[in-house]
Amino acid sequence: MNSDGQDEQLPIVQSFIRGLEVIKTFGEGAAQLSLSEVANRASISRASARRLLHTLCDQGYARTDGKLFWLTPRILELGFSYLSSMDIWSFAQAHMEELVQRVHESCSIAVLDGYDIYYVMRVPTRKLLKSTLNIGSSLPAHVVSLGRIQLAALSDDELDYFLETAKIERYTPFTITDREELRRAIREDGAKGWSLVDRELEEGMYGISVPIHNRHGKTIAAINITLPPSKGAEPGMLDYLLAELQETANQINKELARRQ
Amino acid sequence: MNSDGQDEQLPIVQSFIRGLEVIKTFGEGAAQLSLSEVANRASISRASARRLLHTLCDQGYARTDGKLFWLTPRILELGFSYLSSMDIWSFAQAHMEELVQRVHESCSIAVLDGYDIYYVMRVPTRKLLKSTLNIGSSLPAHVVSLGRIQLAALSDDELDYFLETAKIERYTPFTITDREELRRAIREDGAKGWSLVDRELEEGMYGISVPIHNRHGKTIAAINITLPPSKGAEPGMLDYLLAELQETANQINKELARRQ
DNA sequence: ACATTGTGTTCGCAATGCGAACGAAGTGCA
DNA sequence: TGCACTTCGTTCGCATTGCGAACACAATGT
Known part of the structure; x- marks a missing residue:
């Protein structure tokens, strides 16, 4: 069909994709859902939803009263397999804890993946902030300091690719949307070793970030x-x-x- | 085959189960795995592992360099769709934070499901403790205070069923293994409104727990x-x-x- | 150089999972 | 209360999907 490049189609397991979709369905503040609601939200047939939901129940990842379905805490094992696969983060929290007790402001750790950063650890202060920003939630990398300082670690080629292909959206009047200006900001952050991003995602957000390195730097x-x-x-x-x-x-x- | 009861076999999606198994494979401190390693650990054929791993990559939940595979932080979306589906826990952390700053001891929230409790929120102190006890990890309900106080909320029938069917294992010389004694301890905790469990899981563990209620009590x-x-x-x-x-x-x- | 072991990939087949069609259960209106 | 109408969960025949034995290729040892 296409002459250039390889169109080698890798084997994809459709029902697995759909199953993951079903799990995510429960994400948006919806604790209990009926079969049909799940089917609609996940954009799959009701029959598929039924099979997948019953599979989740069978495996102990969900429960049902016959009418509604809900996830069990056991589902945390899945996300947790990432955290423990790195096993980096468990001990980091204690240090973050100390920091928060000294400076009385919230502290987070996030990992860059693709165009977004994902929170892997959070220590909030008593002033309840955006509760939506929990572990596992993501933000576009280019508008937060956690993203900028990790983008700074990319090679020139990688950064080129990022800037060419990323959807650079405007969120506030302060958002840098010019790609060249963004490149400059990122490279500057890299040179300084830290990043300050002031209200580029939200008017009420001001963040300072520094990188975390493995033993190889x-x-x-x-x-x-x-x-x-x-x-x-x-x-x-x-x-x-x-x-x-x-x-x-x-x-x-x-x-x-020391550990790695 | 069986005459009594309903043997109505619910529809189960095998490949979904296997896919979830593959994700969990990365749990035990294994960040990067080859296709064969995944197949072995998940007890599935290499062909299946290949299909499922490529599916994860396709969906952005995993990455590969052609040789090894690893999970991306995006996988956290899955486990944490539980946390955000309840949306209870995000604000709880700030209160826990305060408590820890006052008493200087670690604080956790866990949910009972079946025979185990699952940690959904943790605030450690700087004295690094068992880092294995992170969010998502589980413990047998009958040997920890977090479990006892939630077992106390079961009806008599439910508690009967629990005591009859649970695997009551001994972990330390202090573990209560006699089922009647256990029932008495649980009911006492219920009457008091709190639970104290001293070294029944580990010699170095001493915990005090109280229940968390929804608006209906x-x-x-x-x-x-x-x-x-x-x-x-x-x-x-x-x-x-x-x-x-x-x-x-x-x-x-x-x-x-207020929220619910 | 040649077994040997281990790893990733192919491909024909049938079991698996698909969704149109069905029946059951609500819902609204007369 | 009865009768359309909508919405939901379930069934079942069929085609597709995903299965794993068999294959090819790479790594390792002797």
Whole structure:
């Protein structure tokens, strides 16, 4: 059909894709769903939904009262297999905890994958913030400091590819949407070793991030502090937070090098 | 084949089960695996493993360099579709955070499902503890306070069924293995409204738990503090911790009633 | 160089999972 | 209350999908 390149079609298991879709269906604040609701949301036939839901029940990942279905906490095993496969994050949380107790602002670790960053660890402060930003949730990499500092670790070719293919959307008046300007910002962050992103995703968001390295010096994640923009503008605040953040990142880096 | 009861075989999607098995394969500290390793660990044919792994890659849940496969953080979406489906837990963490800053001991929330409890939220202290006990990990309900206090919410029939069918294993010399004694302990905990379990799972574990209720008063989870047994034995310590824990549980209960 | 073991891929076949069609259960209106 | 109408869960024949034995290729040892 196409002459250029390889069109070698890899084997894909359709029902597996659909099954994963069914699990995600329960994501958006919907704890209990009927068979039909699942079918609609996942865009599959009711018959398929039925098979997949019963499979989940059979495996202990879901329960039903005959009418409604809901996930069991056992489903956490799945996402957790990522976290424990790295086994990096469990000990990082204790260091983040300490940091939060010193600076009284929320702290997170996220991993870049493709065009997005994914939160893998969170320590909020008592001031309840965006509860939607839980572990597993993602944000576009180019508008958050956690993303910028990890993009800075890409090679020139990789960054070129990112900038060419990424959907660079505007979220606030502060969002950098010019691709060349974005490249400059990212490279600057890389040179500095930290990233500050001020209200580019949301008017109320101000974040500072530094990278986390493995023993070979490769950037594998980033750690950040978020705070209200007003507070970030206080004199001396940035320097103070940056020093504390760097300190925490170093502790984690060191432990990482020791274990890996 | 069987005359009594219904043997109505529900439709099960085999490839979905196998796919989930493949994901879990990456759990045990194994970040990168070859196709054959996955096949072995998941006890499926290499051909199946290939299909399923390529499906995961196609969907962005895994990556490969042609030789090895690894999960992407995107896989967290799956497990955490449970957490966000309840949306209860995100705000609970801030209250737990506060508690930990006051009492300087680790705090967790877990949900009972079947014979086990599953951690859904954790706030460790800087003294790094059992890092294996992360979100998503499970423990047998009958040997931990988080389990006992949730078992206490079962009806007599349900508790009967639990005690009859559960595998009551001994973990330490302190483990209660006599089923009648266990029933008495659980019912006592229910009457008191809290549970204290001292070294029944591990010699170094001492935990206090209280239930978390929804607006209808139904127990839906439990929150605990864990500490070294030596410290728990200090005079006045139990009363102090219990009061603090109860206070935190009440805050969460109240917020829960407000939102739900 | 030549077994030998281990790994990834192909391909014919049938079991598996598909969805149109069916029946059951609500819902609204007269 | 009865009768259309909608919505939901289930059945079942058929084609597709996913199965694994067999194959090819790579790595390792002797």
